Amino acid sequence: MKPTDTKDPEYFHKVVDCQYACPAHTPVPEYIRLIAAGRYNDAYMINWQSNVFPGVLGRTCDRPCEPACRRGRVEEEPVAICRLKRVAADNKTDISDRLPAIPTEKNGKKIALIGAGPASLTVARDLMPLGYEIDLYDDQHKGGGFMRSQIPSFRLPESVLDEEVNYILDMGVVTHFKQHVTSMRDMLAKNYDAVFVGTGAPRGRDLPNLPGRQDGDANIHIGIDWLASVAFEHTHKVGKKVLVLGGGNTAMDCCRTAIRLGGEDVRVVVRSPKSDMKASPWEIEDAEHEDIPMYENHNPKAFLTENGRLTGMVFEKVEPVFDDNGKRSLVPTGEEVTMACDDVLMAIGQLNSFPWIERDIGIEFNDWDMPEVDKTTFQTSLPNVFVGGDAAWGPENVITAVAHGHQAAISIDLYCRGESTAQRPAPEVNLVSQKMGFHDWLYDAHISDDERQIVPLIDKQQAIGNRKLEVEKGFDALQGYDEAMRCLNCDVQTVFETDRCIECDACEDICPVDCINFIDNDEEANLRENLKVKATNTDQDLYVSGELKTKRVMVKDENVCLHCGLCAERCPTGAWDMQKFLLHEATAGVKS
Amino acid sequence: MTFIRPNFRHPENHTNEIGYSIKNYEGALSTLCAGCGHDSISAAIIKSCFELNLEPHKIAKISGIGCSSKTPTYFLGKAHGFNSVHGRMPSVTTGANMANRDLLYIGVSGDGDTASIGMGQFAHVVRRNLNMVYLVMNNGCYGLTKGQDSATADKGSAGKKGVPSVFDSIDLCQLALQLGAGMVARSFSGDKQQLVPLIKAAIKHPGFAFIDVISPCVTFNNTPASTKGYEWVRDHLEATGTIDFIPEKSEITIDYPAGSSRQVQLHDGSELVLQKNANDYDLSSRKAAMNRIESVKEAGNILTGLIYHNENQGDTHASINTTQRPLNALTEADLCPGSAVLEQLNAGLR
Structure with missing residues (x-):
């Protein structure tokens, strides 16, 4: 392989898994460190600059950053990035003087x-x-x-x-x-x-052709419209028996809202197996925590009505069958299930x-x-x-x-301004050594062993009794600190300088996760095979140095690097250095 | 100020055949200078023991004084250990070995600890062929006291201070050969591909196994004028051949060209495969080994690899006919066999 071009900001950006996965590319580790330092206003402003709604997103974000988090590959659970954002938002003081003029x-x-x-x-x-x-x-x-x-x-x-x-x-x-x-x-x-x-x-999807749809119309609602109507205080109650159709996040919001508006028997009914539901796992978890049952593999067949009033629904049970290409189809089993209901909320997609x-x-x-x-x-x-x-x-x-x-x-x-819209401005990039002195870095290199903190909730009965009462309490300052310390600081990059290396192997020996190898160069596929621990995660790059004196190269698998800095700590010549990579996406007004 | 090894290891790093992970073979975090060759040797010992599926609690690591003798803290944290008096590692190991022959003894020493203050002890432990691995971490200087030349510093070699050594050096491999060691090898801390199979072979060798490992002192003796620096050693290595250690019962997966290699069967069924090079010689001949060391030295190079190997040298226990069981396992009945046996003994002397 050719030596890695670390001058291209894309390389180090990709190492910061969370930031790279975030559509807005928020510099996550940077604000997490500020939270650990108790600098909530600074942490909030980094977020505000990048994602505009830190308080909202700290509660409701789809968090693509978390499945990407390196901690999830090293340990089981990723850093609770989303809820840390909320810690910054909850604990900040007045930031109005920091808003742009x-x-x-x-x-x-x-x-x-x-x-x-x-x-x-x-x-x-x-x-x-x-x-x-x-x-x-x-x-x-x-x-x-x-x-x-x-x-x-x-x-x-x-x-x-x-x-x-x-x-x-x-x-x-x-x-x-x-x-x-x-x-x-x-x-x-x-x-x-x-x-x-x-x-x-x-526009919420409907089931216009299902028998009984017209007759039952008064009690059949489009999920997103119904939620809006609740939010704007037009709807205050719902029937005792409620069926929520669909398995996405809107369905989860519908069912949880329904039990707060008087629903006593609220069920979520999904066409697919539960494992294929589109809702985020944590939103499913929240609904289940409120004792809402989910019925999987139920395909809606008909609305039942009596005297022009909705009384129930008929479902056909299906089972998932996979063909040779792994493509799933839901095949009816012939069994039919009838569920009584007063209201139906349809959360089966938006257009x-x-x-x-x-x-x-x-x-x-x-x-x-x-x-x-x-x-x-x-x-x-x-x-x-x-x-x-x-x-x-x-x-x-x-x-x-x-x-x-x-x-x-x-x-x-x-x-x-009359310029070409195709000419995109470059991001603002900075790479700075974190070395302060002997065993002393600008970032806290110690790796916490803590497991992911659990977000405290208010009492369940109290929560269900009041639609406007926030269920999650958010981390307190101490929990926020502990969770922030779980961050591996992936933005503090291991930067290797080929010319300085004397090949003493100290870094290779000390690396706790065996990322670093000194081996003969080869094609990428072969290199991945030949490392001390095979580099099987091809989403993660190999960092390859120039040719060393012994004709070998340094190859580092970025996959589970803890960014603990021990390689730099044990390097006698400073060939390894820990350098903080900070990337801010360009915003309007930056000259390209 | 943070300098703590994280507890996480690579999730795809597997355990060995007896269910231990590499972490079970590690020790405390090294406090030696960054880049010290000794740390590489520690890593090689860890790797060897892990791959040989040894139980850490059945190993004893014994050392003297010096940078090298600090290293047992940094490997095999779950093994027994004795950081003894300067140059006295051989005595302590001898005592321990006599008391319990069931443990694996890894003696770690340095050039000062072996070739100066411990020279007398070294000579006798070799002569007795004590069943142990004797590993010298050889950097040619006294690193712990700021880098004075040691007895293995080659004449003319200069460290950080810049003053060339005026005395001839002691070649520990030659000495070990002369004193009757069963296995003699030399390696380089920066060449784990060679060092790990050598350590494995030394562990498996019944009797005294000596490995002199050149291990650069990055702080005091890693200059271009030093014959123990990374650069000089790399440029002047001459291996006896490429060595592979094949554990018992495992398939040989590497294809050796016919006639180019030699298998050495070890007593437990494992094998050493040596790929010959052009200057191949009889490894079981002390004379040939001596000659080879000398001729490579004359050419200004360092001979590394397995230099001498003879499994039939025997060990101390065999020579003095000791009990097969560890002393702590002997019961009163074993030690005091009773008056009938005494009678018999006395009768034999009449």
């Missing part, structure tokens, strides 16, 4: 944002400090979009959401709430310099819907009736119209919407 003299460009969800709000957050004037349109009476209408208050208190939405609105965003935008043509006629569409995936965008105004639509959006620039075929968040390619999550918002803001800024 908004120029009083505007730059003369006006932008319209349609939909007040995380994607649009991120665009506003990035563009307001640059002097843009922004009009925000939404059909609700407050900002936040699906974060407000779909995430129940017992998971995300309204005050937390309000605070973080208002940091942005208070920058001087002109809000047009309770205004349903019905025509893109009219919007374009207002002569905005750019229009951003962040309208989410607002995008653009009836308000005229098809003849220059925005191209694809075969799935979705606007053609560029994956990098978020620009449509109409150069001044940009799309991001769930509206772009279907339902994802808040953190993805934020990432889209950042990129769209960069594009809008480039477009408004």
Whole structure:
């Protein structure tokens, strides 16, 4: 293999598994260290800069960072990154003086944002400090979009959401709430310099052709609409027997909301096996903690009604069968199951819907009736119209919407300045040695043996009695510290300098996880076979040095490196050094 | 100030045949200088014992004084240990070995501990062919007292201070050969591929097995002018042949070209396979071994690898006909066989 090019920021970025997996590339270890140091405001601002809604995400994020966490490969459980974010948000003091200054003299460009969800709000957050004037349109009476209408208050208190939405609105965003935008043509006629569409995936899937659907309509609800109606205080109760259809996170929110609104026998019914449910494992766990049963392999057949009122549902039991290619199909077993119910909540998927965008105004639509959006620039075929968040390619999550918002803001800024939107600004990268002196590093290299901390919950009966009471209490300061110390500091990179190595093997001998090898160079596949411990995780790179005096090379398997710094500690010549790699994704306004 | 070895190990690192992980063979974290060759030798001992499926509690590591003699703290933390008096490792090992022949004895010493203060002890333990592994971590200087030349520093070799050694050096391998050791080898701390099979063979050798390991002192004796520095040693190595240790009952997976290798059967069924090089000689001939060491030295190089091997040298227990059982396992009945036996004994002397 050729020597690894560590000048390319992509290499070390990939080593920081959590940051690399995060759609917004939040520098996770950096803020975790600040939490351990009790610098909650600093930790919060790093998050705010990158993911805009630390308090919201610290409670509700889909946390792609956690399955990626190296700790999960070394030990069983990853660092509780998401809940650590909440520790920063919960313990911070007033940060308003740290928010960016908004120029009083505007730059003369006006932008319209349609939909007040995380994607649009991120665009506003990035563009307001640059002097843009922004009009925000939404059909609700407050900002936040699906974060407000779909995430129940017992998971995300309204005050937390309000605070973080208002940091942005208070920058001087002109809000047009309770205004349903019905025509893109009219919007374009207002002569905005750019229009951003962040309208989410607002249409819940239905089962329109199931027998009894029309008769039972009064008690059959689309999950996301029902959740919104609860959030906006239009719905206050539900029947005693409730069936929730679907196995995603919306289904989990529906069933947990239902037991808080008077549901006594609330069941989740899923078509697929439970192991294939789309909901995040922790959300399934939370629902089960509240004693909600889940029925797997039940395919809905019919709604039962009596005198125009819903009385139950019929399901056909299925079993998963795998063909030779491992493709699953659900085959009916012939058994039918009837469940009585008063209400049904359907949480079986969401769709995008653009009836308000005229098809003849220059925005191209694809075969799935979705606007053609560029994956990098978020620009449509109409150069001044940009799309991001769930509206772009279907339902994802808040953190993805934020990432889209950042990129769209960069594009809008480039477009408004008359530059090419394809010319993306580079991230800000820094690599600094952590050596202080003998056995002394700028980071805490000691590896904690602690197991993952468990988030404390409030009493179950109390929680179910009040829809607005937050169930999770969050880590206290001490738990937060202990959890923060579980972080392996993967951003503190092991940097190897070939010319300094005298091949004394000290690093190879000391490495507790046998990552370091001095062997004859070969092709990657062979090298992976020949290491002390075979490098079987091909998602993780091999770090290969230049040729050493003995014609061998140093090969380090990044897979389970603890970043403990012992290699650098035991290196007599400083060939190894621990250097902190800090990468901030570019935001709008950075010159490319 | 943090310098603690993490408790995590590679999750795909397997246990050996007796169910121990490599961690069970490790010791405390080394306090030697970073880059010290001794740490590599410790790692080689750990690897050898792990791969030979030895039970750590059936090993005794005994040392004298010096940087080298500190190392038993850094390997086999679950084995028995005795960090003894300067140069007196052989006596302590002899005593322990006489009392309990069931343990594996690994004696660790340095060039000062062996070739200076302990020279008398060394000579006699070799002569008696005590069943042990005698490992010298040889760096040619007194590292613990700031790097003065030791008795193995080659004439003309200069350490950090820059003053060349004026005396001839002692070649411990030649000495061991002359005094009748059953196995004599030399290696280099920076060459685990050679060192690990040698340590394994030494452990399996019945009788006295001597390994002189050149182990650079990074702090005081790793200069270009030193014949014990990483660079010089790497440039001047001349191996007797490439050695492989094949444990008992395992398949030989490496293909050796016909006529190019020689198998040495060990008493427990395991095998040493030596790939010959051009200057092959009879490993069981003391005279040939002596000649080879000398001729390589004349060429300005260092002979490494297995230098001499003779399994039939016998060990101390055989020579003085001691009990087969450890002393602590002997009962009163064994030690006081009674008046009838005494009568018999007395009768035999009349």
